[in-house]
Amino acid sequence: MAIEAQGMAAEGQTRVVHAVCSHDCPDSCAVLVTVESLAHGGERAVKVEGDPTHPVTQGFLCGKVAQYLERVYSPDRLLYPMRRKPGRPKGPAGYGAAGSIQTGGREADAFERISWDEALDEIAARLTAISAEFGPESVLPYSYAGTIGKLGYGSMDRRFFHRLGASQLARTICAEAGGVAFKQVYGIKLGTPPEDFAHAGLIVAWGANIHGNNIHLWPFVEEARRKGARLVVIDPYRTRTAAVADEHLAILPGTDTLLALALMHTIFAEGLEDAEYMAACTLGAAELRAHALRPEHAPECAAEVTGIDAGTIRRLARDYAKAGRDGNGPAAIRLNYGVQRSENGGTAVRAVCMLPLITGAWKRRGGGLQLSTSGAFPFNGDALEMPELMQASPLGRDARTVNMSRLGHALTELGQQGIDTADGDGPPVKALFVYNSNPAAVAPNQNAVLRGMMRPDLFTVVHEQFLTDTADYADILLPAPTFLEVKDVQGAYGHLYAQLSQQAIAPLGEAWSNVRLFAELARRMGFAEACFADTEDDLIDQALATEHPFFAGITRQRLQQEGHMALALPTNAAGESLPFSDASWFRTASGRGELTPVPVFIAPAESRGGAACTPEYPLEFLPRKADNYMNSTFANIPRHQRMEARSTGLLELHPADAAARGLATGDAVEVFNARGSIRLRAQVGGSVPQGVVAARLNWNKLSGADGAAANNVNALTSETVTDIGAGATFYSTLVEVRKVRVRPGVETSVGRRPVTAG
Numbered sequence: 001m002a003i004e005a006q007g008m009a010a011e012g013q014t015r016v017v018h019a020v021c022s023h024d025c026p027d028s029c030a031v032l033v034t035v036e037s038l039a040h041g042g043e044r045a046v047k048v049e050g051d052p053t054h055p056v057t058q059g060f061l062c063g064k065v066a067q068y069l070e071r072v073y074s075p076d077r078l079l080y081p082m083r084r085k086p087g088r089p090k091g092p093a094g095y096g097a098a099g100s101i102q103t104g105g106r107e108a109d110a111f112e113r114i115s116w117d118e119a120l121d122e123i124a125a126r127l128t129a130i131s132a133e134f135g136p137e138s139v140l141p142y143s144y145a146g147t148i149g150k151l152g153y154g155s156m157d158r159r160f161f162h163r164l165g166a167s168q169l170a171r172t173i174c175a176e177a178g179g180v181a182f183k184q185v186y187g188i189k190l191g192t193p194p195e196d197f198a199h200a201g202l203i204v205a206w207g208a209n210i211h212g213n214n215i216h217l218w219p220f221v222e223e224a225r226r227k228g229a230r231l232v233v234i235d236p237y238r239t240r241t242a243a244v245a246d247e248h249l250a251i252l253p254g255t256d257t258l259l260a261l262a263l264m265h266t267i268f269a270e271g272l273e274d275a276e277y278m279a280a281c282t283l284g285a286a287e288l289r290a291h292a293l294r295p296e297h298a299p300e301c302a303a304e305v306t307g308i309d310a311g312t313i314r315r316l317a318r319d320y321a322k323a324g325r326d327g328n329g330p331a332a333i334r335l336n337y338g339v340q341r342s343e344n345g346g347t348a349v350r351a352v353c354m355l356p357l358i359t360g361a362w363k364r365r366g367g368g369l370q371l372s373t374s375g376a377f378p379f380n381g382d383a384l385e386m387p388e389l390m391q392a393s394p395l396g397r398d399a400r401t402v403n404m405s406r407l408g409h410a411l412t413e414l415g416q417q418g419i420d421t422a423d424g425d426g427p428p429v430k431a432l433f434v435y436n437s438n439p440a441a442v443a444p445n446q447n448a449v450l451r452g453m454m455r456p457d458l459f460t461v462v463h464e465q466f467l468t469d470t471a472d473y474a475d476i477l478l479p480a481p482t483f484l485e486v487k488d489v490q491g492a493y494g495h496l497y498a499q500l501s502q503q504a505i506a507p508l509g510e511a512w513s514n515v516r517l518f519a520e521l522a523r524r525m526g527f528a529e530a531c532f533a534d535t536e537d538d539l540i541d542q543a544l545a546t547e548h549p550f551f552a553g554i555t556r557q558r559l560q561q562e563g564h565m566a567l568a569l570p571t572n573a574a575g576e577s578l579p580f581s582d583a584s585w586f587r588t589a590s591g592r593g594e595l596t597p598v599p600v601f602i603a604p605a606e607s608r609g610g611a612a613c614t615p616e617y618p619l620e621f622l623p624r625k626a627d628n629y630m631n632s633t634f635a636n637i638p639r640h641q642r643m644e645a646r647s648t649g650l651l652e653l654h655p656a657d658a659a660a661r662g663l664a665t666g667d668a669v670e671v672f673n674a675r676g677s678i679r680l681r682a683q684v685g686g687s688v689p690q691g692v693v694a695a696r697l698n699w700n701k702l703s704g705a706d707g708a709a710a711n712n713v714n715a716l717t718s719e720t721v722t723d724i725g726a727g728a729t730f731y732s733t734l735v736e737v738r739k740v741r742v743r744p745g746v747e748t749s750v751g752r753r754p755v756t757a758g
């Protein structure tokens with residue numbers, strides 16, 4: 001199939017464009033977009049499919065993106081700049097009963113269409129006035145991985161906010177604890193290539209729902225299983241992956257460090273470690289050995305705390321350590337980020353990551369561990385983001401940093417008189433600029449977040465594709481494109497291929513890319529630096545401008561021709577690229593895998609073994625992600641809602657916990673703690689261990705009965721941050737559950753989207 005770069009096709013003809021899925025997913029799929037020219041001269045994307053030539057995409061897309069054109073051409077797309085009508089209060093508008101803001105949904109009552117000129121003038125005037133009165137740090141950008149293309153994720157936007165002197169944002173909400181923790185041990189975020197999982201003899205999916213949200217690893221897992229490998233899933237929730245595994249170990253939340261130590265205990269006690277590898281490649285082996293062998297780490301002691309019996313721990317330890325030594329494939333761990341969204345989740349990641357350093361699993365193809373491969377992509381972030389522009393701002397120094405996982409705190413307490421601000425000195429946040437994110441739905445401690453976003457004195461700009469929960473709090477709404485509508489360059493955190501995403505179609509309506517938005521805004525603000533005139537191609541060239549050997553030979557021109565290119569990782573004499581198979585791979589200060597400080601298990605305060613566990617809130621709460629949404633993305637698309645219908649609005653709980661509260665499947669329940677409460681319906685079954693309850697993320701405005709405004713799972717989560725990396729702790733949440741008496745006819749449905757177009 002011929003792949004064209006940009007360029008118009010003749011009328012009635014089709015062309016195929018190579019793009020890259022930019023959603024926050026490890027797979028970074030290569031996507032072929034078929035574009036058809038229309039009679040009136042325009043173009044329309046008519047098909048998306050996975051690129052069969054990409055070694056990991058392998059020609060298929062996940063259920064989220066396979067029908068992506070329903071999202072691109074959704075009648076609910078935000079297509080024009082909008083302004084809140086005078087006197088209209090902020091807050092939930094409900095979801096447009098007639099389809100969309102364009103076709104007269106309820107949001108149309110709150111917003112009016114304006115031109116880009118009007119929008120930019122008003123934003124520039126407000127940011128200028130706020131900066132003059134309160135200092136530029138009173139402006140807070142809020143963005144995350146709504147797109148992970150390098151330009152869309154962080155380039156012109158960062159330049160703009162740096163030059164303005166706005167607060168910096170610590171982007172901690174998803175992966176920071178695990179990322180920092182992994183680098184403490186290895187020095188670089190790198191791991192087992194996905195293709196190599198096909199050579200494993202034992203695969204441990206630790207907090208990893210491969211089947212749900214890393215689907216392009218699955219063919220390699222299945223290939224390994226066909227050759228005799230076992231798949232063991234360690235997860236408190238019975239995910240899709242757990243359901244099809246050879247063994248599911250339902251670990252209790254927040255106890256991963258102890259399970260890792262108990263595995264180490266058995267490995268060291270039985271002499272199953274690879275002493276030669278440890279001597280050559282690690283630092284601190286003796287300290288770790290002594291620590292792991294402490295009696296409290298024996299499987300018998302760990303069993304009650306982790307919920308996994310001692311015999312199973314011991315068997316897994318032996319299978320894990322012996323894999324690869326008996327002629328079968330080695331052991332590979334797929335560790336995912338759920339493990340680190342716990343109060344001591346950084347330590348948990350450090351502990352689990354040490355396992356292949358003890359057994360030497362890295363030495364053989366198919367062995368090792370994958371948390372992320374993102375560190376293998378040496379993009380020139382400084383060239384893209386230009387942090388030096390802060391020195392040219394009115395501050396003349398680096399701006400303060402605000403932690404995105406504490407947005408509620410930042411909007412309600414930061415800079416207020418008499419409040420102890422853990423984020424340091426500085427003014428209150430007076431302007432919030434949201435893009436690539438939906439914090440009203442996804443940020444923890446939701447009631448504080450929404451209280452802050454309701455503030456009449458907070459000027460809020462939201463750049464979005466849809467009327468999300470966050471859009472309901474905007475003063476100015478700006479239309480954003482999908483990945484089909486922009487050009488970008490992208491790495492991955494689940495494979496090792498750099499890719500160029502060509503613009504397949506013109507932006508819909510008046511959608512502007514992040515690059516164009518912040519470049520134009522910079523001009524309105526009078527920022528004269530030449531960097532604000534850089535084009536997408538300039539930025540891609542700058543992103544690739546590095547002498548790093550992993551990017552050897554990778555240029556924009558070649559990516560445009562080839563679509564994807566393998567990173568130039570080192571290889572051994574057999575031509576294999578085996579991360580951490582010898583000491584040359586480590587990027588720690590010592591040049592070794594660092595096993596100290598030894599990981600110490602401390603139960604999260606908000607867990608059954610923690611200090612905050614009281615009879616008032618005895619249940620551990622898992623605020624899950626939906627398999628068919630990407631965090632809150634896709635939650636408004638009818639096809640995706642249908643795919644998730646069976647878990648919509650449900651609280652999953654164990655039969656014993658249900659019986660103790662007199663609950664049966666279908667009962668209306670309130671899940672609550674001191675931070676908030678949500679209404680759901682009970683689903684009694686075996687998906688969670690006793691003492692654990694689970695519900696999944698949804699948009700707030702799609703969570704209430706019959707479309708009424710409601711809270712979602714983040715009404716219950718806290719702004720406590722992780723031990724390492726100051727990340728969010730969604731999975732350290734204690735709650736109680738009680739039955740709700742429903743008057744007939746009053747609460748007719750929970751969590752259903754009202755009927756709309758499409």
Ligand code: SF4
Nearest residue numbers: 021025028029062065
């Ligand atoms: S969401 Fe992930 S699996 Fe789905 S198409 Fe995008 S990158 Fe691929």
